[in-house]
Amino acid sequence: MSLLKQSIPTKLLDDNGMRLDGRRLDELRPTKLEMGTLKRADGSAYIEQGKNKILVAVYGPRELHPHHLALPDRCLLRCIYRMASFSVEERKSPAPGRREIELSKVIREAIEPALFLEEYPRAGIDVYIQILQADGGTRCASITAASLALADAGIPMRDIVVACAAGKVEDQVVLDIDDVEDKYGTGDMPVAMMPRKNEITLLQLDGIFSPEEFQKALELAQQGCKQLYELQRSVIKEKYKTIREEVGGDEKKEK
DSSP: OHHHHHHSOSOSBOTTSOBTTSOOTTOOOOEEEEEOOOTTSSEEEEEEETTEEEEEEEEEEEEOSSGGGOBTTBOEEEEEEEEOTTSSSSOOOSSOOHHHHHHHHHHHHHHGGGBOGGGSTTEEEEEEEEEEEOOSOHHHHHHHHHHHHHHHTTOOBSSOOEEEEEEEETTEEEESOOHHHHHHSSEEEEEEEETTTTEEEEEOOEEOOOHHHHHHHHHHHHHHHHHHHHHHHHHHHHHHHHHHHHHHHHHHHHO
């Protein structure tokens, strides 16, 4: 117990208003995105956001099993969010917990508005999300990576969905809270949106925010989403630029 007490930070902000990891209040954690990381999946993506490490695989649209789950007028989107036993400090049971089941539903509902599910009746799309290392904000990072994996699978989308959270730390509204700020801060607001359409697909709130703090947190989370959206777009452009160069090279060889 004494070791646990020693690890609890006494202050989350220093005298200059900087956070424990050296970020400003409105600064994202360093983020790395990759597309097409798994060759045997229809689409895949990998994200590192701070110390989070998350891998996503997409399969489909394909014939749905079991057949009785098939919907006559639309495709069934299934999201499976799982945390590896070694992803957190204290070993987690490999069996899916209530939180994983809840976040699977949250992520699916955040992504669904972007997909043309009516184009694939009686089919299914499966999104598998594996948390390799967790450091707070895994639901938002998972949504960002899952959207990229869906795009990699070539599934038509109205827009890419991107997610980011704002939080409340020592009465200050901050962007992209990490695990320590999530545990010892006083508020958390995950937001997912389609930036080009300017539509919010997920808004959750944990903690107490005044109306002014709520508005500030929402605007800050949207700003974070738009920064991550530009990163998503650059990764997609780079992927298809590579494909175009490969196809162009093959055509030249044939000639």
